[in-house]
Amino acid sequence: MSNYFLLEHLKVQNANCIAGLTYGFPAITHFLGYTHALSRKLQQQFGIELTGCAVVCHQHQVQAYQPSGWGDYVFALTRNPLTKEGNTAPIVEEGRMHLTVSLILEADKAFSNSQQQRLVEMLGLLAQRQKLAGGQVISLKGVSLYSDDDEQALSRKLLRKMLPGFVLTDRSELLKQHYQQLVATQPNATMLDAWLDFSALTYRAVIADDVDSSTDQHAAEWVRVPKPANGYLVPITTGYKAISPLYPAGAVANSRDPQYPFCFVESAYGVGLWLSPHRVPDVRDVIWRYRQQGPWYLCATNTSQNALKLHPEQEAALAELPETELTYY
Incomplete structure (x- = not known):
């Protein structure tokens, strides 16, 4: 139950x-x-x-x-x-x-x-x-x-x-997928470049096919570059990664609680998705829990491994929606 x-x-x-x-x-x-x-x-x-x-x-x-x-x-x-x-x-x-x-x-x-x-x-x-x-x-x-x-x-x-x-x-698995696609075309790309693609607003110039760009001067049309995936995607902080060994209790001066072992960490980042509740088939898919493995101490939901299953009609309708311009990250 x-x-x-x-x-x-x-x-x-x-x-x-x-x-x-x-x-x-x-x-x-x-x-x-x-x-x-x-x-x-x-x-x-x-x-x-x-x-x-x-x-x-x-x-x-x-x-x-x-x-x-x-x-x-x-x-x-x-x-x-x-x-x-x-x-x-x-x-x-x-x-x-x-x-x-x-x-x-x-x-x-x-x-x-x-x-x-x-x-x-x-x-x-x-x-x-x-x-x-x-x-x-x-x-x-x-x-x-x-x-x-x-x-x-x-x-x-x-x-x-x-x-x-x-x-x-x-939806941090989308970050991994996008990074793999990015490296295939840009070998020097980093995970940070892939992560910023989910937050940056990017435009590119498009010139009509019937214009000879080498001789004609023609105003280019600036077109919005779509995000790596559909949906209300935002970069988020998902936890921490250890950057030092685990020191015994009291070994590090001025630690918050000298009764417990101490470790230096840095923030870890991923990608989140804001989703209307009526599109969630199972509440267990949106419950955040702690997960610890090796130096990683992360918060994750079941959707980080298994993407939410949508009907083909929902997926098609989502792809046709104009991308929302997020004003806060």
Whole structure:
């Protein structure tokens, strides 16, 4: 039996919207960290573990503006608090945003009838007491528990409740495929070049066939270069990679917690897909979970190995849609 908690319409203010080299939405590690913090509290009282979460975004607003009314956006920054001399403190750039999200939390076991009401009430309190992505949770519409032996029926009931909104899934396998295609034509291409192709807005000049470019001067038509794949694809931060050996506890000075072993890491990046919930056949395909192998510590969904299965009509309709110009990465 599958068991899910639905935290519906969490409104968060001043969340961190910078994730490594990207910005526009909190890193997925923020949401799994939020889930892990809730899981530790539930384990103490109920012996229940939350093993993953799905993220559905309903609304977002990055705190940025255009200083001249046009051109590049910059973050809206504040200088607070004052220094001990009463002067304004130097600005440390930070990106903030307001957002409304719903989280589908996966539980590891079923609950008795007597536990269900207590769990829902406790989770409603805990979800609003702790921060999400560094931001304050200012409201929560409600907490619900969904359990069913029929996974398909449960997925339809749960995901359609998330409309309107977009659920974030992992499609990092598209990055690997695009890199292999890129190297075939550009041997010096790097994985970074392939990753930037999912975010950069690129145009190329096209000259009509009946124009002799060597003699005639003719204005070229600038045509948008399509992204490597169809869909609402965005570059995302997906986890970390170790760049040093694992040091024993206390061996590294000024570490955050000297009671545990320590390792230096760098951010790892992939490609995500924003997808309408009604197009997800199985909620388990959009649940983010931690995966660790060797030096890699990543967040992934089932769609990172198995792409979402669409009907041929859906695939054809998706290919005909104009590509959305994303304004935030």
